[in-house]
Amino acid sequence: MDENRANINWFPGHMKVTQRLIKENMSKVDLVIELIDSRIPFSSRNPLLANLINNKPRIVALGKSDLADSNVSDMWVKYISKTEKTLAIAVNCKNAKSVKAVVSVVKKALAGLIKHKTNKGMVGRAPRVMIVGIPNVGKSTLINSLAGKNKAKAENRPGVTTNKQWVSVDGVVDLLDMPGTLWHKFEDPKVGLNLAYIGSIKDSVFDIEYVAMNLLEYLHKNYNSKLIERFNVDLSDVNEPFEKLEAVGRSRGMLIKGGEVDTERAAITVLEEYRSGKFGKITLEMPPNIED
Ligand SMILES: Nc1nc2c(ncn2[C@@H]2O[C@H](COP(=O)(O)OP(=O)(O)OP(=O)(O)O)[C@@H](O)[C@H]2O)c(=O)[nH]1
Ligand SMILES: [Mg+2]
CATH class of the missing domain: 1.10.1580.10 (Conserved Hypothetical Protein Ylqf; Chain: A; domain 2)
Structure with a gap:
């Protein structure tokens, strides 16, 4: 591999701001959906997120499932569920039926919390869910589909969402959209290439x-x-x-x-x-x- 041409290391300053934003808001949410890309489930996982999410309940959603080989996505879902003991699901964020299945998984992940509140006779606020992931992976699209309306700006280029945004789903759940985030060094140049293939890195920088x-x-x-x-x-x-x-x-x-x-x-x-x-x-x- 030609080292210079393969060297995609793009880390604009606002990515650092996003990481801080994720960290600062983590205590405000009950659950995190980590949205990755079904075509590159390894390369599309920001290794810094594990640390930021820490012990917060988490779901891994493999987005853009309509663009990936569904047999391989099934294997990835099994692999992630088994090795990380977390709920995982493949989803086409643009498809209402597919997104409905995510709602079931969210409910399952939040069941303990909801039961706890009900037992204690607490009504209080709706559960809060933060959606994180690399740029252009479909976070805002997933939020719009979950909410059933276009509240979050979604476009086919990385870097569309530039700040956090709360979107309420009829008082049932509050969703927190986040800007996409990458990390500062791709140890394996293949990871950089994969991210470039799917359009997570601006074409103008490679x-x-x-x-x-x-x-x-x-x-x-x-x-x-x-x-x-x-x-x-x-x-x-x-x-x-x-x-x-x-x-x-x-x-x-x-x-x-x-x-x-x-x-x-x-x-x-x-x-x-x-x-x-x-x-x-x-x-x-x-x-x-x-x-x-
Ligand atoms: N085929 C397909 N396209 C999708 C899916 N989810 C999102 N998209 C498209 O991917 C593009 C990016 O979607 P966004 O929702 O803006 O992505 P984002 O993660 O919010 O991006 P940033 O805000 O830039 O980090 C848009 O053109 C969406 O229509 C999906 O499941 N399948
Ligand atoms: Mg967005």
Whole structure:
């Protein structure tokens, strides 16, 4: 791997502010939903969150499940539930039925607290739930779906939510939306690449052609039939990753003056089509094997 081009370390100052915000508000909530991405359940977990969440009851939700291989998501749900003894669920945050299942899991996680309050004859405030996760993972979308209305701004780019925001669900539960947060150093460059593939890091801060050609390399190795279907070109005889990007661009007629391929445009296309699921449901990380 080319060290310089692979080196994605993007940590703007506001991420530190977000971490402080999470820490400061932790004592105000009863439960945390850690939202990760079903396509990269390992790389999309901010390692700093465990510390910030500490002993607070927690659910792990694997979002954008509609873009991932559902068999692999099931394996991840089992793996996380078993190894962390926590409730885990795969969810399509844009789908009402799927989000309903999250409500059941939230109720299950809060059952002890609710029972305790009822036994003590306490009415008091509604339970509070904080939603945390990396940028662009779908936190605000999940909150809007849970609330049944668009209260939180959600857009397809990282860094949309810039401050905390409470959204009340008919007095039944109060949800706390948070800005997305990354961590300052990706120990494994693959983690940085995975985050770039799914659109959690701003495209403007990394080498987009390098990222796209690595994704192409992965898709070629593991899902070549889907690539052929999509781009109408078989990359099996193309050795160099950059040449693969050129072949894809050429096949789509992305040429500039002199007949050269517009590889930047090709890179944007590869990333955009992967992110929106146009290659199909593709998970990039498998869980480690566990005994049943
Ligand atoms: N296909 C699919 N798209 C989703 C899902 N959840 C969210 N999205 C899309 O992902 C994009 C980002 O969603 P947001 O809710 O703004 O993400 P966020 O985590 O709040 O992002 P920041 O506020 O920037 O940290 C939007 O285009 C959503 O429509 C999902 O489960 N499936
Ligand atoms: Mg948001």
